[in-house]
Amino acid sequence: MTSEAAPTTRAPRAYRRLSVEERRRQLLTAALSLFAQRVPEDVSLDDVAEAAGVSRPLVYRYFPGGKQQLYEAALRSAAEELEQCFAEAAVGPLTQRLGRALDRYLAFVDGHDAGFSALLQGGSVVETSRTTAIVDGVRRAAAEHILDHLDVPEPSPRLRMTVRMWITSVEAASLIWLDEGKRPSAGELRDWLVEQFMTCLVTAAGSDAPSASVVRRALAMESAEGPAGVLARRLPAVLADAAHLL
Amino acid sequence: MTSEAAPTTRAPRAYRRLSVEERRRQLLTAALSLFAQRVPEDVSLDDVAEAAGVSRPLVYRYFPGGKQQLYEAALRSAAEELEQCFAEAAVGPLTQRLGRALDRYLAFVDGHDAGFSALLQGGSVVETSRTTAIVDGVRRAAAEHILDHLDVPEPSPRLRMTVRMWITSVEAASLIWLDEGKRPSAGELRDWLVEQFMTCLVTAAGSDAPSASVVRRALAMESAEGPAGVLARRLPAVLADAAHLL
Numbered sequence: 001m002t003s004e005a006a007p008t009t010r011a012p013r014a015y016r017r018l019s020v021e022e023r024r025r026q027l028l029t030a031a032l033s034l035f036a037q038r039v040p041e042d043v044s045l046d047d048v049a050e051a052a053g054v055s056r057p058l059v060y061r062y063f064p065g066g067k068q069q070l071y072e073a074a075l076r077s078a079a080e081e082l083e084q085c086f087a088e089a090a091v092g093p094l095t096q097r098l099g100r101a102l103d104r105y106l107a108f109v110d111g112h113d114a115g116f117s118a119l120l121q122g123g124s125v126v127e128t129s130r131t132t133a134i135v136d137g138v139r140r141a142a143a144e145h146i147l148d149h150l151d152v153p154e155p156s157p158r159l160r161m162t163v164r165m166w167i168t169s170v171e172a173a174s175l176i177w178l179d180e181g182k183r184p185s186a187g188e189l190r191d192w193l194v195e196q197f198m199t200c201l202v203t204a205a206g207s208d209a210p211s212a213s214v215v216r217r218a219l220a221m222e223s224a225e226g227p228a229g230v231l232a233r234r235l236p237a238v239l240a241d242a243a244h245l246l
Numbered sequence: 247m248t249s250e251a252a253p254t255t256r257a258p259r260a261y262r263r264l265s266v267e268e269r270r271r272q273l274l275t276a277a278l279s280l281f282a283q284r285v286p287e288d289v290s291l292d293d294v295a296e297a298a299g300v301s302r303p304l305v306y307r308y309f310p311g312g313k314q315q316l317y318e319a320a321l322r323s324a325a326e327e328l329e330q331c332f333a334e335a336a337v338g339p340l341t342q343r344l345g346r347a348l349d350r351y352l353a354f355v356d357g358h359d360a361g362f363s364a365l366l367q368g369g370s371v372v373e374t375s376r377t378t379a380i381v382d383g384v385r386r387a388a389a390e391h392i393l394d395h396l397d398v399p400e401p402s403p404r405l406r407m408t409v410r411m412w413i414t415s416v417e418a419a420s421l422i423w424l425d426e427g428k429r430p431s432a433g434e435l436r437d438w439l440v441e442q443f444m445t446c447l448v449t450a451a452g453s454d455a456p457s458a459s460v461v462r463r464a465l466a467m468e469s470a471e472g473p474a475g476v477l478a479r480r481l482p483a484v485l486a487d488a489a490h491l492l
Contacts, residue, residue: 121378121382122368122373122378124375127368127373129370132367132368135368136367157426157429157430158430158438161419161422161438162442164418164422165415165418165419165422165442166415167418168414168415168417168418169411169412169414169415169418171414172410172411172413172414172415173407173411176407176410176411180403183403184403184404191453192404192407192450192453195449195452195453196408196411196446196449199445199446199448199449200442200445200446202445202481202484202485203441203442203445203477204438205484206441206477206480206481206484207437207438207441207480212483212484215484216484216487216488219485219487219488219491220487220488222488222491223490223491224490224491224492228488228491229491229492231449231452232485232488232491232492233491233492234452234453235448235452237458238448238451238452238458238461238462239448239465239478241462241465241466242462242465242466242468242474242478244469244470245465245468245469245470245474245475245478245479246470246475246478246479
């Protein structure tokens, strides 16, 4: 509330000075911050107008389709921001690249909180085939980024499915994380997710030759000090009593 | 179409003989079979009446709330059926129990096809917070079943998250499977999913002591001929060049 007091008093001046694009951006930012705190059902255009320090008619001028249009625009803007999280140079060990992307992703989840949950849990009044398509676009973009980093232009069905399954399980983990008051820490959750990715990849490689060559290449870049090394040294203790399987 | 011809000609007689509960069940069965072939948007009460060989007013008598009510009732019935898939005696290796439950689950997915996709992909006109709650109930039931089989009354946060992540990734795999014309075979997909479950569990065990004791107990029941043994013998080849991590 306090952060919105200042814009309200400056509104008449800001009103004139913002370009159409700036104004649009300002309204979307206000909307996103409200959607982050409450489910879409509990956000009205009045709230957005108040948060942005502008009149309700102005909000309608920019979003004549009302809340649904505003929500979809805010979602598109969030989706672009989210896709930025995945941008990562193809340099260094895979676990480090993935870890950095996950740090940004979890910061995004942390910041968008209620809106993120409402969106992914489904059943919200503002959910349509269009909002579903936007979210699916983000998932697809994430999968493409990972396959780029794995450096496989033509992934095998098993590799593709493994990557897509992991992305969905990251989503599930984010929702559980929000639901459980953001515990464990974002850093710990990132480590869990990176480890899972590596072992899911190794599992797929066990019966899929194309995945196996991807894994060999990826592991060659890992270091003993990194997450793959830490995990590799931990597992023998877990498997100590499993010699009967070999 | 041919399967519906017979009921139509017998309709007047069947009309009188069915009890309320039988009639309700008949209408839900007809609805489920339609929802399996088309998205909910493309199923009308007329279609359900025709498929069940009854009049449209009769369908409305049973479901005065129209398609939405019918859809939710059909979904509830499908959810019960789905939960039955998970019922499995707590006997024998975990991978065998999981494999059998997955066989039933994949047969369900196979049979409910379009309706399954529409439901889980979201954004359908019939999706509401109630339908979302029904689907979440199934996910929760699946997680509880697995934790029962792991024999952990008080699972650690990491173990609980691992199980829930795997359930979501099974869902994702089912949707991809339907989307890709049900390839690979259901049996192969089941094997992938069982393997993933085991390695995700082993991964969690690497840094979570409660998960480690669960894994040790589970692996003790596995045999060299079973999926865990097959996987265990395959992985050394994948990891042959990864000695630098140890």
